[in-house]
Amino acid sequence: MRERKRIAIIGGGPAALVAADALAPHHEVHVYEQGRSVGRKFLVAGQGGFNLTNSADGPALAAMYSPAGFLNEALGAFGSNAFREWLSELGIETYVGTSGRVFPTKGTKPVEVLNVMRERSLERGVHFHLEHTFVGFDEHTNAIIEHGGARSSLAAHFTIFSLGGASWSVTGSTGTWSGHFAQLGIEVTPFRSSNCGVKIEWPGSFARDHAGKPLKNISVSAGDHSSIGEATITQHGLEGNAIYPVVPALRDAIANGTGALLHLDLKPNNTTDQLLQKIAGKEPKNYAAALNLDRATMALLKAFTTKERFHSPFAFVQDVKGLQLPVTALRPIEEAISTVGGIAPSELAPDFSLKRYASSPLAKWWTGMHQRAVSSCKAAIPWDGTPRMPYLNADRSPAGSFHAIPNSAAFASCFRTFNPARKFAALNATAWLAKDSSVPPSSRSIGWPSRAFSLSPSSWCMPG
Numbered sequence: 001m002r003e004r005k006r007i008a009i010i011g012g013g014p015a016a017l018v019a020a021d022a023l024a025p026h027h028e029v030h031v032y033e034q035g036r037s038v039g040r041k042f043l044v045a046g047q048g049g050f051n052l053t054n055s056a057d058g059p060a061l062a063a064m065y066s067p068a069g070f071l072n073e074a075l076g077a078f079g080s081n082a083f084r085e086w087l088s089e090l091g092i093e094t095y096v097g098t099s100g101r102v103f104p105t106k107g108t109k110p111v112e113v114l115n116v117m118r119e120r121s122l123e124r125g126v127h128f129h130l131e132h133t134f135v136g137f138d139e140h141t142n143a144i145i146e147h148g149g150a151r152s153s154l155a156a157h158f159t160i161f162s163l164g165g166a167s168w169s170v171t172g173s174t175g176t177w178s179g180h181f182a183q184l185g186i187e188v189t190p191f192r193s194s195n196c197g198v199k200i201e202w203p204g205s206f207a208r209d210h211a212g213k214p215l216k217n218i219s220v221s222a223g224d225h226s227s228i229g230e231a232t233i234t235q236h237g238l239e240g241n242a243i244y245p246v247v248p249a250l251r252d253a254i255a256n257g258t259g260a261l262l263h264l265d266l267k268p269n270n271t272t273d274q275l276l277q278k279i280a281g282k283e284p285k286n287y288a289a290a291l292n293l294d295r296a297t298m299a300l301l302k303a304f305t306t307k308e309r310f311h312s313p314f315a316f317v318q319d320v321k322g323l324q325l326p327v328t329a330l331r332p333i334e335e336a337i338s339t340v341g342g343i344a345p346s347e348l349a350p351d352f353s354l355k356r357y358a359s360s361p362l363a364k365w366w367t368g369m370h371q372r373a374v375s376s377c378k379a380a381i382p383w384d385g386t387p388r389m390p391y392l393n394a395d396r397s398p399a400g401s402f403h404a405i406p407n408s409a410a411f412a413s414c415f416r417t418f419n420p421a422r423k424f425a426a427l428n429a430t431a432w433l434a435k436d437s438s439v440p441p442s443s444r445s446i447g448w449p450s451r452a453f454s455l456s457p458s459s460w461c462m463p464g
């Protein structure tokens with residue numbers, strides 16, 4: 001029988017919960033969360049449409065991530081379809097929306113998905129330690145945990161860091177953890193907004209008249225990124241599911257000073273010729289009705305085109321199919337749905353281990369990053385022996401293998417191994433695996449099992 005390992009998971013978001021779910025049948029799992037409840041950021045996930053993954057799979061899914069190729073193997077082994085199957089096992093059925101996004105069955109709220117994951121973890125014997133904060137590393141690179149004003153070092157066979165990104169800090173995702181890794185000499189990159197709104201200088205009274213209104217079924221592109229979906233007009237610019245996928249191109253353009261332009265196709269299901277036919281012989285004042293364009297869309301067109309173009313049928317249709325909006329900035333990181341940053345990719349070997357430290361042949365960690373939170377958090381699947389992930393089958397792995405597709409759009413921080421006696425791996429800016437079978441718990445260490453908290457349903461709410 002395989003030896004049960006003691007596994008510490010630090011950070012209690014959805015990445016931690018799926019890792020715990022996968023590990024608990026085989027190991028003694030402890031989750032350390034700084035807040036009074038777990039999954040607080042996930043509970044706000046409903047804002048703007050609660051999707052769980054994208055229907056793209058295989059190479060198409062991998063292509064959604066950067067740097068190119070980095071996650072191909074991980075996503076090839078566990079992609080969107082596998083994730084949906086896993087959700088279905090948990091009783092969460094999903095469907096694919098017109099935008100390609102995958103949603104839970106209508107009416108399912110984030111708290112329900114979170115509850116299912118939490119219940120499964122509790123059933124599987126996971127110990128939850130709330131109000132336990134990771135505050136750095138000791139001289140042996142054990143994680144130090146602070147609780148009730150006292151500090152102790154963690155001694156575990158494996159430690160998974162699933163500390164989230166750096167937005168919506170009220171939910172616990174502060175990103176301050178990256179400083180602890182920087183102190184070890186690991187290169188970390190600053191966190192920046194990823195899935196976020198964009199800033200556009202609205203002319204005149206446009207924002208006052210139209211903020212809050214949606215631009216539905218539009219196609220958006222910037223650089224070589226494009227998407228179809230909905231954007232909401234805000235006081236500051238635009239945001240929404242059609243905007244987020246193109247943010248990387250805009251971020252680069254802003255950083256390079258090359259001019260960030262958003263291209264909107266307000267009628268993606270019609271060709272230019274079709275639109276021209278619909279307005280043929282009509283007065284400009286009747287274009288809106290002819291093309292079924294609402295007031296906000298017409299106001300947007302008027303705001304970003306000239307009178308001459310508006311009165312020329314061909315130029316007008318050209319603008320409907322390709323309206324250009326200059327983007328001046330991304331919205332602040334605190335507002336972002338997800339962030340990029342964390343441990344620099346240059347620190348990582350192809351197997352996501354830290355290049356500067358020797359990796360052990362005894363352990364292998366696979367990490368990855370998924371753009372959508374929950375699917376991205378289907379993490380750490382060691383020793384479950386399921387055929388769908390053959391290379392994760394324990395029977396083929398000498399000492400154990402881990403596959404992790406964690407967290408938010410902030411990939412960037414996976415590593416392992418500080419010294420030959422210890423092996424570590426990180427899942428994006430988020431999760432991190434450590435193996436230390438050689439160091440027994442010291443008198444300063446938190447004992448195993450240490451104080452465990454069970455989660456009551458009432459603890460599953462957003463902080464006020």
Ligand SMILES: Cc1cc2nc3c(=O)[nH]c(=O)nc-3n(C[C@H](O)[C@H](O)[C@H](O)COP(=O)(O)OP(=O)(O)OC[C@H]3O[C@@H](n4cnc5c(N)ncnc54)[C@H](O)[C@@H]3O)c2cc1C
Nearest residue numbers: 011013014015034045050051133134164172173373374407
């Ligand atoms: C408005 C909004 C809408 C969203 N919509 C969606 C959506 O529709 N679909 C979707 O899939 N995703 C959505 N997301 C993103 C999703 O919430 C995140 O991607 C997801 O929560 C990331 O999971 P995680 O476990 O990696 O990190 P987190 O959820 O950030 O969890 C990290 C945990 O680590 C804890 N922690 C941090 N530092 C420490 C420390 N030093 N010691 C101990 N604990 C620590 C934090 O308290 C936190 O609980 C949305 C996010 C927002 C803000």
